[in-house]
Amino acid sequence: xxxxxxxxxxxxxxxxxxxxxxxxxxxxxxxxxxxxxxxxxxxxxxxxxxxxxxxxxxxxxxxxxxxxxxxxxxxxxxxxxxxxxxxxxxxxxxxxxx
Numbered sequence: 875x876x877x878x879x880x881x882x883x884x885x886x887x888x889x890x891x892x893x894x895x896x897x898x899x900x901x902x903x904x905x906x907x908x909x910x911x912x913x914x915x916x917x918x919x920x921x922x923x924x925x926x927x928x929x930x931x932x933x934x935x936x937x938x939x940x941x942x943x944x945x946x947x948x949x950x951x952x953x954x955x956x957x958x959x960x961x962x963x964x965x966x967x968x969x970x971x972x
Contacts, residue, residue: 901959901970909961909970911952913942920944920952922961930963 897913910923918934920942932944932952943953951962959970 897956899956899972901961901972903961903968903970905968907961907968907970909959911959922950922952 895914895916897915899911899913901909901911903909908925910925912921912923914920920932920934921929922932923929930946930950932946932950935943935945937943937953940955941953942955943951945951949964951960953960957972961968961970
């Protein structure tokens, strides 16, 4: 039975539509927090997964040049580049590096 389920899962994975282009990055912040971020450029979304906390979905906002900016209302903001970001959650603000 387990082999049948495994075979069905493999076939489903092979036939699945290709995933959108996503970039996964891990950043360590100045307060020792670890952020995992999934950037989905196709949909203009960044999903921030703080270690041990629920994920936070942000929408791409207007930015200049090679610097990106993602926001969720006025409560969260992620801006920077793929090497260094500024993460704001509420009134707290940290610098995080890849």
